[in-house]
Each structure stands twice: as C-alpha cells, then as structure tokens.
Amino acid sequence: MFTDELGQGGNAAGGPDNSAGHHSGTGESRVQLITPGGERVSHPQYDAWVRDVTDEQLGSLYEDMVVIRRIDTEATALQRQGELGLWPPLLGQEASQVGSARALRDDDFVFSSYRENGVAYCRGVDLADILTVWRGNASSGWDPYTVNMATPQIIIGAQTLHATGYAMGIQNDGADSVAITYFGDGATSEGDVNEAMVFAASFQSPVIFFCQNNHWAISEPVRLQSHIRIADRASGFGIPSVQVDGNDVLAVMAATREAIERARHGGGPTFIEAVTYRMGPHTTADDPTRYRDANELEDWAAKDPIARVKGLLERKGLLTEQLEAQVAAKADAVARELRAGCINMPDPQPLDIFKHVYSTPNSWLDRQEDHYSRYLASFGDPEGANSEEGAR
Amino acid sequence: MIKEFRLPDLGEGLTESEILSWKVAVGDTVALNQVIAEVETAKAVVELPSPFAGVITALHEQPGTVVEVGKPIVSFEVEGDDGGPSTGGGQAPAGAAKREPNLVGYGAVVESSGRPARRARAFAAPVETAAPAAPVVEPVETRTPAAPVVERVETPAPAERPRSTPPVRKLAKDLGVELTAVTGTGTGGLITRDDVRNFVGGGDLPAAARALAGAGEGTAAAGGRETRTPIKGVRKLTAAAMVSSAFTAPHATEFLTVDVTPTMELLARLKASRAFEGFKLTPLTLVAKALLIALRRQPSLNSRWDEANQEIVQFNYVNLGIAAATPRGLTVPNIKDADRMSLTELSTALTALTETARAGKTSPAELSGGTVSITNIGVFGIDAGTPILNPGEAAILAMGAVRKMPWEYKDEVALRQVMTLSLSFDHRLVDGEQGSRFLADIGAILADPGMVLAMV
Numbered sequence: 001m002f003t004d005e006l007g008q009g010g011n012a013a014g015g016p017d018n019s020a021g022h023h024s025g026t027g028e029s030r031v032q033l034i035t036p037g038g039e040r041v042s043h044p045q046y047d048a049w050v051r052d053v054t055d056e057q058l059g060s061l062y063e064d065m066v067v068i069r070r071i072d073t074e075a076t077a078l079q080r081q082g083e084l085g086l087w088p089p090l091l092g093q094e095a096s097q098v099g100s101a102r103a104l105r106d107d108d109f110v111f112s113s114y115r116e117n118g119v120a121y122c123r124g125v126d127l128a129d130i131l132t133v134w135r136g137n138a139s140s141g142w143d144p145y146t147v148n149m150a151t152p153q154i155i156i157g158a159q160t161l162h163a164t165g166y167a168m169g170i171q172n173d174g175a176d177s178v179a180i181t182y183f184g185d186g187a188t189s190e191g192d193v194n195e196a197m198v199f200a201a202s203f204q205s206p207v208i209f210f211c212q213n214n215h216w217a218i219s220e221p222v223r224l225q226s227h228i229r230i231a232d233r234a235s236g237f238g239i240p241s242v243q244v245d246g247n248d249v250l251a252v253m254a255a256t257r258e259a260i261e262r263a264r265h266g267g268g269p270t271f272i273e274a275v276t277y278r279m280g281p282h283t284t285a286d287d288p289t290r291y292r293d294a295n296e297l298e299d300w301a302a303k304d305p306i307a308r309v310k311g312l313l314e315r316k317g318l319l320t321e322q323l324e325a326q327v328a329a330k331a332d333a334v335a336r337e338l339r340a341g342c343i344n345m346p347d348p349q350p351l352d353i354f355k356h357v358y359s360t361p362n363s364w365l366d367r368q369e370d371h372y373s374r375y376l377a378s379f380g381d382p383e384g385a386n387s388e389e390g391a392r
Numbered sequence: 393m394i395k396e397f398r399l400p401d402l403g404e405g406l407t408e409s410e411i412l413s414w415k416v417a418v419g420d421t422v423a424l425n426q427v428i429a430e431v432e433t434a435k436a437v438v439e440l441p442s443p444f445a446g447v448i449t450a451l452h453e454q455p456g457t458v459v460e461v462g463k464p465i466v467s468f469e470v471e472g473d474d475g476g477p478s479t480g481g482g483q484a485p486a487g488a489a490k491r492e493p494n495l496v497g498y499g500a501v502v503e504s505s506g507r508p509a510r511r512a513r514a515f516a517a518p519v520e521t522a523a524p525a526a527p528v529v530e531p532v533e534t535r536t537p538a539a540p541v542v543e544r545v546e547t548p549a550p551a552e553r554p555r556s557t558p559p560v561r562k563l564a565k566d567l568g569v570e571l572t573a574v575t576g577t578g579t580g581g582l583i584t585r586d587d588v589r590n591f592v593g594g595g596d597l598p599a600a601a602r603a604l605a606g607a608g609e610g611t612a613a614a615g616g617r618e619t620r621t622p623i624k625g626v627r628k629l630t631a632a633a634m635v636s637s638a639f640t641a642p643h644a645t646e647f648l649t650v651d652v653t654p655t656m657e658l659l660a661r662l663k664a665s666r667a668f669e670g671f672k673l674t675p676l677t678l679v680a681k682a683l684l685i686a687l688r689r690q691p692s693l694n695s696r697w698d699e700a701n702q703e704i705v706q707f708n709y710v711n712l713g714i715a716a717a718t719p720r721g722l723t724v725p726n727i728k729d730a731d732r733m734s735l736t737e738l739s740t741a742l743t744a745l746t747e748t749a750r751a752g753k754t755s756p757a758e759l760s761g762g763t764v765s766i767t768n769i770g771v772f773g774i775d776a777g778t779p780i781l782n783p784g785e786a787a788i789l790a791m792g793a794v795r796k797m798p799w800e801y802k803d804e805v806a807l808r809q810v811m812t813l814s815l816s817f818d819h820r821l822v823d824g825e826q827g828s829r830f831l832a833d834i835g836a837i838l839a840d841p842g843m844v845l846a847m848v
Binding site (some may be wrong): 073074077079080081082083085086281283284285286287289290291292293294295 | 397398399400401402403404425435436437438439440441442443755756757
C-alpha cells in the first residue's frame with residue numbers, strides 16, 4: 001500500500017497531522033485500485049464500479065491521459081512563445097480529470113475551475129475554444145450547452161454554487177442527470193464552497209463535489225489549509241465523502257460512478273477528494289521552485305498517473321506497439337490542431353464586445369454601439385491619423 | 393524565409409526579462425518547441441521553447457541583457473511559407489502594412505496603431521471644444537463635424553506639463569528631477585524612464601549606453617564618475633541577510649594561524665590512495681571534516697538564538713553551509729546531516745553542492761536549514777577576515793589561503809605551509825571560552841591530523 005505525507009499514519013515530517021485521530025464515520029482508507037507500480041489491487045467496495053471497464057476502454061483512458069498531457073505541454077509552449085497570455089498547467093492531474101469526466105453521461109453538467117482543461121477535452125470542447133480565453137480573444141470560450149460544461153470559473157470556488165443551483169434545477173425538472181463541480185484543496189477554505197455544500201445537503205441536490213487536492217493553493221501547502229483530511233470536512237455538512245488516490249484513473253472513475261449513482265437515485269450530494277499533485281507551476285507566471293522542495297516533486301513523479309496506467313497495460317500485455325503508435329499519433333494530431341487553432345484564431349473585432357451582453361435587442365446598447373462604431377471610424381487611415389497628429 | 397521571435401510577456405503584465413543563457417547557436421537546426429533559451433523574469437526562471445522549426449540565423453541579445461518585451465531576440469530561417477503550424481508564430485506577413493497585429497503576449501501596441509489627435513493637456517480652462525460625431529439624441533450638441541474630431545481654439549495656453557507616464561513621474565520625483573528640464577525621446581516626445589535616468593546620469597548618452605541603462609545594468613555616463621546599479625535579485629537578498637545578521641547577532645571574531653603541512657601531506661596521501669580514487673579531495677574537505685569533529689566537543693557553536701520564543705535551539709545534527717560565489721551572487725547552500733558523513737560522502741556532497749550552486753540550480757531546500765557555515769576565502773588568496781554569520785547560525789569559519797611561510801618547526805625556522813582560520817560566532821550563544829576551544833580544536837586537527845584519535 002503506498003502512502004505519502006497525507007496517508008494513513010500521518011505526517012512523518014512532524015507537521016500538522018492530516019489524518020490520524022480525526023476520522024469521522026466517513027473517513028476510511030484512501031481508495032486505490034492501481035498501485036504506482038501498475039499493479040491492479042482489489043478493493044472490496046470499489047472493484048464493482050469498474051468491473052465493466054474493458055481492456056479497450058482502459059487503453060482509451062490511457063490515450064486520453066496522454067493526449068491531455070500533450071495539450072498541456074503544447075499550451076505551455078504557446079504561452080512561452082507569446083501566443084497565449086497565461087496558461088494553468090494540469091500536469092500530474094490527468095487521472096483525476098479523465099477518470100471523473102469519463103464517468104459522466106452527456107446530459108450531466110460540468111462546472112469547473114480554470115485547470116480542468118482535461119475535463120473539457122473529454123467533454124468534447126473544441127481544442128481552439130479551450131484557448132480562446134487564455135489568448136485574450138474573448139471573455140468566454142464556448143457555448144456551455146453544446147457540451148454541457150460551463151466555461152471555466154476563475155473565481156476560486158464560485159462554480160460550486162453554480163453547480164448546486166443547477167442541481168436544484170434538475171430536481172425541479174424531475175430529471176435524473178447530475179451536476180459535478182471541480183475545485184481544488186484551497187477552494188475548500190472559501191465561503192462559496194461551504195455555502196454550496198450547505199445548500200446541497202439541505203436540498204439533497206444531485207451534485208458531486210469533486211475536489212482535486214493537488215497539495216498546493218498557489219504557494220500555500222494543503223497542510224496549512226486543513227488539519228484533517230479534506231474529505232472529512234464534508235461530514236460536517238452531512239455529505240458522504242470518499243478519499244481516492246487521484247493519480248489512479250480507475251479508483252477515480254469508481255468513486256465518481258458511485259457518487260453519480262447516488263445522485264441519480266435521490267441520494268443527494270457526494271464529496272470526493274482526489275489526492276493528486278500539481279507537478280507544474282500554478283500558472284505559467286508562477287515559479288514553484290521558490291516555495292516547494294524539489295524532493296517533493298520527485299516523490300510524486302514516482303506516482304505519475306500515466307506511468308501507472310501504462311504499467312497496468314503492460315502487465316496485462318495490452319501495451320502493444322500498435323497502441324503506443326496510435327496514442328502517439330493522436331497526441332501529435334491534437335497538438336498540431338491545437339497550435340494551428342491558436343495561431344490562426346481570428347482577432348476579435350472591436351464591435352464584438354456588444355454581441356454577448358443581452359440575449360435580446362437593447363436600444364441603449366444599440367446606441368452605444370452606434371457611437372462607438374463612429375468613434376472608431378473617426379480614426380480613418382491609421383497611418384495617416386498617426387503621422388498627422390496634432391496637425392489639424 | 394526569415395522569421396523573428398520577439399520576447400513575449402512571460403508572466404502576467406511583465407515588461408522585460410533577462411536572457412540568462414542561449415541553448416542554441418547561430419547555424420543550429422532547431423525543432424518546434426525545442427528549448428532555445430533560459431530567461432529570468434521578475435517572477436520566475438523559465439525556458440523558452442522555439443516557436444519555429446528551422447535554422448537559427450541570428451541571436452540578437454547577449455546573455456545577461458535585460459530585454460524589453462516585444463524586442464526581437466532570435467531570427468530563424470524557416471523553410472517555405474506553408475502556413476502550417478510549424479511556421480506559425482502569429483507574425484505579420486512580410487510586406488504587410490506597417491501596422492502590426494497586437495499579439496496576446498506583448499501588451500498593448502505602443503506606436504503602430506492609429507489614435508485620435510492627442511489634445512494638449514492644459515491646466516487652465518478648456519481651450520478646445522470637442523463634439524462627438526453625429527449624436528442622434530443629445531440635444532445640446534448641434535454641430536456634427538466629420539473627420540476631425542478635435543477642434544483647436546487658438547488661445548495662449550499655459551506651459552504644458554511634459555508628457556510622461558505615472559511611474560516615470562514617480563521616478564523623477566524620487567530622483568528630484570524636474571520633468572520640464574528633460575527631453576523626451578519616446579513616441580511624440582514622451583519622457584521615458586531612461587530619459588530621466590540619463591538626465592540624472594549627466595546628459596545625453598550614446599545609444600549603446602542607453603541600451604545598457606535600459607538593461608538594468610550599471611548606468612555609466614560616458615566619462616561619468618559614478619555608476620549606478622539598481623539593487624535587485626540576489627544582491628538585494630544578500631544585503632538584507634547581512635544587515636539582519638550583523639545588527640542582531642553580536643559578532644566576535646577570533647583568528648588562529650596554523651601550520652597545516654601535516655594536513656596537506658595527508659591530503660596528498662589520501663588523493664593517491666585507492667580508497668579515494670575518483671573523489672575530489674581539497675583542503676576544504678579536510679577543514680570541513682575537522683570542523684565537524686571539533687563541533688562535537690563544542691556543541692554550542694551549532695545552535696540558534698530563537699528571539700521570538702526566547703529559547704536557545706541546540707541542533708543535534710549539523711547542516712553544514714558552504715558559502716559559494718555563483719554567477720548570480722553569494723549563496724550558502726548546506727549539506728544536510730554532514731556530521732554523519734564519512735570523508736568520501738562529505739567529498740561527494742561538497743562536489744555536488746558546488747556544481748549545483750555554480751549552475752544556479754540550488755533548490756530552496758538546500759539553501760535553508762543550515763546550522764553552521766564555512767567560507768573559503770583562501771581561493772581568492774586572502775588570509776583572514778571577519779566573516780558575517782549566516783542568519784540564524786551561531787558560527788562561521790573562514791579558511792584562508794595555504795601559504796609557504798617561514799615558521800617555527802621543531803625549534804627551528806623552516807618553510808612550512810601555513811593557513812589562517814577566522815572564526816566569527818554569535819556572542820549571545822557562545823562565550824569566548826567555547827569559541828576559543830572550538831577554534832583551537834580545529835587548529836590542532838589541521839596541525840596534526842592524528843589528534844583526531846584523542847578527540848573522538
């Protein structure tokens with residue numbers, strides 16, 4: 001059984017103990033179905049939830065994880081090349097994102113933070129649309145209803161309220177879909193998340209609180225955020241919770257499926273803590289070496305989510321040259337498409353700003369648009385306006 | 393065709409970055425996303441991936457220069473113009489209008505876009521009347537002029553405040569510069585930071601010197617008698633640490649000059665021995681070992697004054713700091729649990745530590761948690777000095793150069809290899825007795841390594 005500094009038995013380094021002695025009824029050991037070495041281990045409760053996953057599906061989970069890592073590295077490079085203003089890397093969190101997103105139905109709805117670009121890929125968001133906002137071309141990336149995923153929320157934790165509200169709407173509709181909201185360890189300290197959990201519990205709404213505990217809220221380590229396991233915070237709200245190995249795609253999928261099933265059948269919300277690690281910087285404007293130990297990164301590199309699935313595929317004799325080639329080709333193609341989509345993205349036009357303010361015509365806005373278009377027209381030829389500055 | 397890569401804004405709203413090193417040379421063939429340079433911004437040291445696949449034709453900036461965002465830093469010969477992703481980069485096509493697209497990572501376009509005729513700023517009553525073009529509903533405005541948005545009414549206006557930006561005005565104020573006296577070199581006579589700095593530095597500078605000033609390096613007026621260097625980076629941190637240490641810990645320094653000939657002979661024997669083959673043994677290795685042995689007998693030199701908690705922290709381990717002169721300034725990385733190391737382990741750790749420090753790759757963990765330090769001033773040919781304690785530590789030993797000097801040896805004067813040791817200690821934690829005994833022990837070991845048998 002692998003452990004890390006948050007595992008059972010607590011923190012050897014002597015910091016605040018994040019697990020021992022504070023277990024509520026929901027606090028059980030962390031769910032793991034694949035060891036870091038790629039060995040499939042059985043779990044009495046959660047094996048059942050992934051029993052139907054075929055070898056082929058396992059291969060496609062692997063493919064998705066490789067592809068989103070490639071999206072991530074390509075986007076990071078695009079930022080360094082001046083093509084994107086900013087990018088929040090997800091390196092290391094591939095299993096958490098793919099495992100949970102692939103457990104969803106098309107009519108379920110996702111409310112994410114800004115780091116769930118892997119989830120967006122799994123939902124079928126157009127690759128260039130993922131980058132629109134980060135390139136500064138529009139204030140929103142896509143139509144949420146085409147993929148049933150809201151555009152990323154930048155305000156920490158605010159999306160949990162949106163998800164809970166949407167889930168209450170599902171209840172009113174009498175539908176059996178669910179809402180899932182993604183947030184990080186730091187967000188659990190925000191008022192929004194706590195309010196959302198109060199409402200979700202009170203109304204027993206079909207919402208899944210999916211927390212990716214990636215250990216760092218920018219430069220704030222998780223042990224300063226919570227003296228108990230993050231998952232155990234949920235019990236205070238009366239929300240059942242589970243802590244899973246967030247670098248284990250099958251464990252994440254199993255826990256998410258269990259939560260979805262509960263929500264679909266009137267069982268109310270579930271809180272999932274996926275324990276993972278942000279191996280990259282908070283964003284491309286951050287330098288994690290200033291605040292965290294290189295050894296920590298090394299420890300987590302040994303638990304890499306992709307290497308783990310690869311190991312499992314290898315043990316099962318499924319890691320064929322053909323699969324490797326197919327996955328590599330897919331990743332290359334996606335990277336090419338992403339780059340081309342980014343670079344060839346048309347610049348926004350000044351008057352576009354008036355397009356998405358009201359859904360119906362608005363005379364005040366029309367007049368502002370009219371003024372602004374004539375203001376722009378007053379520049380005439382830009383070269384001329386510049387060179388004859390002040391001459392008139 | 394030739395493509396240029398202009399320095400992007402690598403953080404959020406950064407205006408400049410320093411090129412630390414080039415990973416490629418002119419003539420190299422590079423692949424898309426291959427790392428071509430290492431760049432330091434105010435926020436991070438990052439690697440720049442190549443935006444093109446092609447051949448490097450020019451590197452426009454030297455390592456060590458601070459480059460403004462948007463300046464070309466490298467040119468590529470890129471095959472054809474197939475418009476594929478590998479030749480992307482969002483550059484304006486050659487031959488297009490002068491107006492360049494405002495790329496995402498480059499901030500607002502400063503010069504190329506058209507802007508309405510700028511009105512003169514005036515402190516007096518408005519001297520111009522502007523009317524929005526063809527208002528539809530506003531009843532007050534009746535005139536609807538066409539293209540010229542601004543009409544200038546010729547009235548004698550008071551002197552206009554010279555054009556500049558708020559940070560520049562702040563800089564001028566801080567430096568006591570009257571902006572009316574400065575000639576602006578920016579767009580439309582805008583006064584830039586460089587203009588203000590140059591004004592202070594003594595008049596107009598040649599372009600090269602101005603570039604240097606812009607690079608944040610020392611600003612030297614041509615023939616000027618002063619050079620002004622902004623305090624930043626490692627220098628700033630070092631200064632803060634030194635000041636805090638020097639003015640919180642009462643330093644006492646002792647000196648001891650030792651005949652280290654036996655140690656140098658031992659060093660030669662060890663180097664020749666099979667057991668140390670492949671290990672890099674230096675006088676520092678043996679001095680470090682001697683210090684670690686002496687520390688066991690005087691543990692108070694390995695402690696910390698905890699002012700906040702009014703406690704003395706006695707370390708039961710030794711994290712041995714080694715002051716290292718790196719390209720980016722002084723750092724004191726430390727070897728964790730050095731007291732438990734054998735001589736070979738210590739040698740390996742010292743080699744690794746210095747190499748990491750020289751490469752500028754020392755991690756925060758390696759820099760924190762030191763308990764006692766050594767500084768090797770001997771490599772600079774210096775004999776002795778008053779080392780300043782690394783903050784939070786009780787002692788620091790400076791080892792001087794090993795010199796051949798006439799010295800008393802067996803009641804006669806002989807040419808011996810002699811080294812001076814300088815020990816500073818925090819007098820709050822260490823009394824003269826402990827400090828002296830500690831220094832004497834180290835000296836005894838170096839004068840006669842066999843003394844170790846009597847100490848451990």
